[in-house]
Amino acid sequence: MTRRSTGARGRHTIRDVAARAGVSASTVSRVLGGAYPVSAATRTRVMGAVRDLDYVADARAKAVAGAGTPTLAFVLDDITGPSFTHMAHGVEREATLRGHLSLVCSTDGDAEQRLAFVEMMRAQRAAAVILVGGAADTPRERERMIRTAESLRAAGSRLVLCGRPPLDGDAPVTVIEYDNEGGAQAICGYLLAQGHRRILYLGGAPDNSTARGRARGYLAAHHALGLDPDPALRIPGDFTRDSGHRRTREALAAGLGFTAVFAATDMVATGALTALREAGLDVPGDVSLAGYDDIPFARDLHPPLTTVHVPYEELGRLAVRSALGRAADGSHGADEHLLLGTHVVVRGSVAAPAAGRAGAP
Amino acid sequence: MTRRSTGARGRHTIRDVAARAGVSASTVSRVLGGAYPVSAATRTRVMGAVRDLDYVADARAKAVAGAGTPTLAFVLDDITGPSFTHMAHGVEREATLRGHLSLVCSTDGDAEQRLAFVEMMRAQRAAAVILVGGAADTPRERERMIRTAESLRAAGSRLVLCGRPPLDGDAPVTVIEYDNEGGAQAICGYLLAQGHRRILYLGGAPDNSTARGRARGYLAAHHALGLDPDPALRIPGDFTRDSGHRRTREALAAGLGFTAVFAATDMVATGALTALREAGLDVPGDVSLAGYDDIPFARDLHPPLTTVHVPYEELGRLAVRSALGRAADGSHGADEHLLLGTHVVVRGSVAAPAAGRAGAP
Incomplete structure (x- = not known):
């Protein structure tokens, strides 16, 4: 049995990481610090070097490491429901393509949990927070959503509501509905x-x-x-x-x-x-x-x-594209509201009622 | 249309939040700062007051807000697989009971994604990082896991491997296997x-x-x-x-x-x-x-x-209990290794081969 000393780690400097990754020390710093823009390829190379050298950043760098990887957040009510997990999969794939890490929080419908997660994502400066699924459509809930949208905007982030009702007025939110x-x-x-x-x-x-x-x-x-x-x-x-x-x-x-x-x-x-x-x-x-x-x-x-087909994986991708495309061109003006169509998929579970039968009692 | 001024927020102080929640200002600070111990009930009350007053903490508090809610992290390869999403549900429920927020990261099997997420969770001082699902059982993968376990320990966190092979030696890891x-x-x-x-x-x-x-x-x-x-x-x-x-x-x-x-x-x-x-x-x-x-x-x-029954939701709960129970008593000694049994559930899809038939061609 080999005990590995944790003290043996941390001996490499940021310059060692830079040399191994073939980039400058400031690029390593930007990757670890989450500064934009860094290409996905560069990020991968730097993080590979960090791993290979088991590099441990200094205390200050560690403190911002939570913001080190650009993130996207996805919030759903029930992680055991296959429709939203397929949407989460779309979010994850599109986020990865764009060099972002996607974090998922399943709240079991609990508003406190959702709030705590949104706060955390705001502090992390997540590029976007995507909320999915039906909601209680009440004035109180809309008011909460407007506050959430504004607090995220203030942090440079963006609220995306997917399959949820749009908000009143000019709240800074992207809404993607399916019909x-x-x-x-x-x-x-x-x-x-x-x-x-x-x-x-x-x-x-x-x-x-x-x-x-x-x-x-x-x-x-x-x-x-x-x-x-x-x-x-x-x-x-x-x-x-x-x-x-x-x-x-x-x-x-x-x-x-x-x-x-x-x-x-x-x-x-x-x-x-x-x-x-x-x-x-x-x-x-x-x-x-x-x-x-x-x-x-x-x-x-x-x-x-x-059944009725809803393109969940594509919805997830679209939510990410809308949020990040928007951030890239710096616009913070008009609301965005997309409504996607659905269609019936005819399989074998529907037929005409049998003549002379009343169906179920 | 009403434009809400973001400047109107932030006018409440930590004392207003404390008064509304019926707790001391230092308790509010502890809740927002993630210091232990705070009961789930207190946390809920404080976060409710934060929401009601739309309280925005000061810059320093914001900086630690990422660590504001104690977290648990759950990492899986495929969020569309129902077995692991049921386990994630167990993690989420047990974490909520214990006042923790659970974050899920689905990596599509990508080691870089996993590394970036673990780094983020280490920086956030997540109480535990739970990795689930089969892995390539190679020396390189075991070496990576040992490094991950040690870096998490150094940050006061704990690696839990669930349904993954145990590590060699005395790596600081909790292993929960099903048979x-x-x-x-x-x-x-x-x-x-x-x-x-x-x-x-x-x-x-x-x-x-x-x-x-x-x-x-x-x-x-x-x-x-x-x-x-x-x-x-x-x-x-x-x-x-x-x-x-x-x-x-x-x-x-x-x-x-x-x-x-x-x-x-x-x-x-x-x-x-x-x-x-x-x-x-x-x-x-x-x-x-x-x-x-x-x-x-x-x-x-x-x-x-x-089929063979694996108690996935219970596995998720057990992973959280093992990790947090351990943290609570402060022990950092022996490895922990649990192996859960499984059992056959007989339903209707198996019968004896038909006499005189060869089955499928």
């Missing part, structure tokens, strides 16, 4: 066109902006045909597999009577599918099923899931 | 006991420690029965759904001849299942299928997947 209402209206219109008239909607939390957008689309599709869906068919809940499973069991037990299910997310649809199967119902023979998100394993379900 | 070899041996033993003799193994990268452990289990189960499996049946690849799908198609096209598939992860099994179905093969009627990890939607596949 929750339009996508939901399209897929519910498809279910209605197949002849379904009692469509169970497994929604989200009542004040969640994403859930509300999808619920509006469900209603709009009905209204477009002059239909007024039974309110008993709209059941709120979490965006999880277990919630979809439980709500479907309960709806069947309550004898709600439906021939199709529209799940507000594919995770909810995954749980619903298993609950339908456990009840001896065939999908789509007895009950049709549609989801939202098009997470990668939607096509691996049996039957493969008809 | 890859034992789990693989158990599930392959189960396939063999059902009568399967040609089991396709869809493994991982050849030098990945997790993949190697699972491959050893596959071989050990055969050797225990005096069998020597055909090396052509062991096919390396990535731990992804797409890799499982592609390799299964290729194995079928090559006419390898197998009656069962052991996929090294459930994601690989998910892709394999779809490829088998696309080839017109029934699971388990024509080919049996077993996975590894027991990710939540394994039970939502059709048929539900027989």
Whole structure:
């Protein structure tokens, strides 16, 4: 067993690192200190030399080492949800291409956690802080977001809201939305066109902006045909597999009577599918099923899931490009607001209601 | 439209925050400065007051704000893999309970990214840095890990390796392993006991420690029965759904001849299942299928997947408890090495080979 002395480290100087990396000492200093601009290739070379020599910067350099690598921050509510982890993957890839490190914070929906993380990222002078996912769309929440946007701007950073409602006024924020209402209206219109008239909607939390957008689309599709869906068919809940499973069991037990299910997310649809199967119902023979998100394993379900495609990985890349492209040209003027379209992916989980069958009890 | 002046903020003093939170100014300072110990309840109260008053600390306090919230860092290779995101969720929950913020960095397997993140976390004085997932088990990689462990110790932090190979000697590291070899041996033993003799193994990268452990289990189960499996049946690849799908198609096209598939992860099994179905093969009627990890939607596949359960969320909690419990009692002595057991979960995807059938071509 070899004990390595920590005292043996730190013997190399910044000049040794510079020599090994083939750059000047001031470039090493800029890389470690986070000063712009340094190319990704130079950074890689310098950090490689730092590692090879096990270089330990002096105390002052250490103090700024937290700001040593330019960073991007990505904040989500639930790290176990596949849609946002694919978006995080897009953020990470685009950030890496641009020489930034992306940090992820999952808050479990806790506003204090989010605040603490944003504070930390502001102190680190992160180039941008990207918040993703539905939010409680209340005046208090909007007020908080405006403060966050302004405090980040004051630190030279930028708030990016992705799949969250835009803010009032001229808050310094980039907003990237995907069309929750339009996508939901399209897929519910498809279910209605197949002849379904009692469509169970497994929604989200009542004040969640994403859930509300999808619920509006469900209603709009009905209204477009002059239909007024039974309110008993709209059941709120979490965006999880277990919630979809439980709500479907309960709806069947309550004898709600439906021939199709529209799940507000594919995770909810995954749980619903298993609950339908456990009840001896065939999908789509007895009950049709549609989801939202098009997470990668939607096509691996049996039957493969008809759903609404949201380009999550591309959304993550776009959020980074918007934030960094903006920083690069130094503009801090107009708001930016992008709305991306979605589309229905038809697979095998939707069919016309069987003639003479009432569907689920 | 209301433009909020950033100059209007910062008018509150630390005493205002203290009064609102019902604590002393020095407590506010401790919370913002990251000094121990501060209870989670106090931290929440103080941070609530900071938010309510939109308090902006002075420059010095700002400089340490990066270290203001005690942090834990979690590093994984692929944020889209559900097993590690569930572990990240366990880390996050346990960290929150203990008043720490957990930061996640997904590196796409890039050692430079990992190094930059570890440097940042060291500068922030993160309480612990948890690395998860298989690694290339080479002398160079072990040497790097030993340096990382020592540099973190020098900063008062702690390296935790989870599901990664232990280091040589007395490096200051906590190692938490789950039993890859034992789990693989158990599930392959189960396939063999059902009568399967040609089991396709869809493994991982050849030098990945997790993949190697699972491959050893596959071989050990055969050797225990005096069998020597055909090396052509062991096919390396990535731990992804797409890799499982592609390799299964290729194995079928090559006419390898197998009656069962052991996929090294459930994601690989998910892709394999779809490829088998696309080839017109029934699971388990024509080919049996077993996975590894027991990710939540394994039970939502059709048929539900027989697999090896790894308690990922609990692993994440345990990693945090080990690291912080240790820091609390101040001990910096013995290595810590935990090995958690796994168990087979029998569902519907494995059956005896059909009499008179050769299985897949």
